[in-house]
Amino acid sequence: MTTGEPTAPIRRTWSEVHERATRMAGALVAGGVAPGDSVAVLAGDPAAIAPAVQAVWLAGGSITMLHQPTARTDLAEWAEDTLKVLSMIGARLVLLGAPFDALAAVLDQHGVSYRLLDDLDGEPPAAPVAVDESATALLQLTSGSTADPKAVRITHGNLWSNAEAMRVAAALDPETDRMVSWLPLFHDMGMVGFLTVPMLLGIDLVKVTPVDFLGRPTLWPDLISRYQGTITAAPNFAYAIAARRMEGVEDGTWDLSRLRIALNGAEPIDPVAVKSFTDAGARFGMPAECVLCAYGMAETTLGVAFAPLFTGLSVDVVDPDELEAGRRAVPVPADSPNARAFPLLGPPLPGLEVEVVDESGAVRGEREVGQLRVRGEAVTPEYLTVDGPVATQDADGWLDTGDEGYVVDGQVVVCGRRKDVIIMGGRNIYPTDIERAATSVEGVRAGNAVAVRLDAGTRRERFAVVVESKHAGEDSAVRELSKAISARVVDAVGLRPYSVVVLKPGSLPKTPSGKLRRSAASSLVPSAS
Missing domain, CATH: 3.40.50.980 (Rossmann fold)
Structure with missing residues (x-):
């Protein structure tokens, strides 16, 4: 280490x-x-x-x-x-x-x-x-509000099962692998994936802190190069930041050719951020196929599903109208107007099952969108809350993930968090589609746009877009930015935001692990009454 x-x-x-x-x-x-x-x-x-x-x-x-x-x-x-x-x-x-x-x-x-x-x-x-194996090994604090805490109770049995499953799915080899990470150790990916697993399996680990990365983002690829790292991981925003900083580095500065896994699975995966990272890394020998799209959550200790190794980013392109109104993922050509592209996240890890159900609990079929749930040895038995323990599994052992998605050819696809879905005119709009459109506008900080559902009251539901920009406070620039964001969102989802709010950098509420908090961001939108 x-x-x-x-x-x-x-x-x-x-x-x-x-x-x-x-x-x-x-x-x-x-x-x-x-x-x-x-x-x-x-x-x-x-x-x-x-x-x-x-x-x-x-x-x-x-x-x-x-x-x-x-x-x-x-x-x-x-x-x-x-x-x-x-x-x-x-x-x-x-x-x-x-x-x-x-x-x-x-x-x-x-x-x-x-x-x-x-x-x-x-x-x-x-x-x-x-x-005993049922004894608590780790109490993983969730990414919600620190003022209303909740911890996932991970047993020794859970931890061992998921570590072994990830060893198999990622083909981890102590003889040849070296892991490089700056992820925080109070987050499940940092604590389990990039401390406990290498410590358990005896894999070389190069570990710095989030402060080190944020202070100098190019330290990350620099460490991968100098230590000939083979495995790393990060959320969307970090891949986007690293890509921008790598652009100004001279050819030949680094050797990223040994990298075989660059895992992205901490949140809905942004194909644009992933491609910007692999494009920037190509000059340094980084293979685009190293990207490993994954689905994970603390409730399963860490991993739920891993895409097949060294296949890179694979997306499922589907018809937006069928998705939003018909709740079906109907494939269409990649160049179809307003098509939705979701990363394929691979089959469930060994020892885990994933199924899709409707609101009544009936199992849905291939390419039918519904509630994702998971069952298996790695699934936590309960949460600890301020009001006492709360069971996580139903009578048959299934845990409701809170995510919407579907299964295709045995691979899991996540559309978004159920609580964040915006329902307008009978359509289910996923906030990530709106957010990706907003962040594609010049002047919006990468990874710092939030689509929030507004309380409709007696009216039909509406949504707002809240972004960070260095232009916040400049009236004319904000007006132009807001118009551009609205136009881009309309192009993407066919709906216009009720309002666009432009804030200075650092204003959007985030969890301690850096994820944007959509529900908290709604308080930043001026009254929509």
């Missing part, structure tokens, strides 16, 4: 990480951590977090990665939200590490027990504390 890039890289073998973890586990057990105890971690350095996670598991406890405050965070609000989380998960201890050890005073003020990671050093236990 290599950390500390780009200023002071340090490589530790997984054996060295484990040796440190055993000493930390000894200190935890001596300090009273018992089987089943919930332990929270607040730290920024992956080199400190990796052994801490192992240590808690060796001591028989479960891990929760707390959301991290930023420079703009109101610490009083953060403390209030964090106390809710700690109470919800029943945490008896917080493990603090740099740069958040400075928050010790805040925890003291609220009577929260904590220990500094640097101080955990004890006699290694003779053996790991035994727990």
Whole structure:
């Protein structure tokens, strides 16, 4: 495991990480951590977090990665939200590490027990504390509002099943693979996909932080080149940012030819962002086929479906009218007017089943759109909420994903979140279609457009578009930008937004992991009464 890039890289073998973890586990057990105890971690350095996670598991406890405050965070609000989380998960201890050890005073003020990671050093236990496969391994905080927290309870059985399934589907090989990641460790893709899995399987990992990436986006391809990385992952916005920054780099600067998996699966996949990334990477030998479209969620530990390896971005092009009004994905030629293109996300991972049902629960057929649900060994048994645990599965073991989609040739296709669908004139409009149209307008920040459903009241339903732009505040520029966005949206979906709101960069509400929050963005639209 290599950390500390780009200023002071340090490589530790997984054996060295484990040796440190055993000493930390000894200190935890001596300090009273018992089987089943919930332990929270607040730290920024992956080199400190990796052994801490192992240590808690060796001591028989479960891990929760707390959301991290930023420079703009109101610490009083953060403390209030964090106390809710700690109470919800029943945490008896917080493990603090740099740069958040400075928050010790805040925890003291609220009577929260904590220990500094640097101080955990004890006699290694003779053996790991035994727990059952149904015991909690990870309490993964969801991406919703921190003021109304919810955690996915992932058992050791869930975690092992999904890790093994992803090993098979991605053909992971400790002898030849090297993973490169900047993803946050409080997010499921970062914590499970790019820490737990390589740690479990013994795969080389180069790990930096989101702050490192955002401060210098070209650090990401630079690390892939210097370490000959074979596997990486990111959400849409990061691929778009990296593509723009790569354009100004001289030919021959990097060698990205070893990259075999660039996974995109944290949100609805934007084919435009993916293509911009592969186009920019082609000059450095990056094969376009390395893109791996995936479907994932914390409720299945991480992965639900992976597209076949080294097939790149494959899309299913369908008739928009049949999709929106007929709830069917009828294939049409790629150049058909206003055709919708959805990435094919591959078959379900080993040990998982996916099916599509209508509102009554009846199973839908091939290319029929409905509610996606999933069943299998990796599926969480319950959520923890502020009001207590809530079961996730029905009597037959099915979990409702909250997503709309369909299945074609055994591959899963996701159309969008059910709660975000905009229904107008009997048509189901997916906000991602509107958002992609808006972000295609010059002047709109890549990945920073939100389509929000407006409360119709007694009127028919309407929607607004909220975007970020450096032109916010410039009246004439905003007027022109709004007109261009409206025109582009009409071209894409045949409907005009009720309003277009242009905000300065950094204004759109996002989850701690960086996803846009559509429901919260609706409050930014002036009254539509």
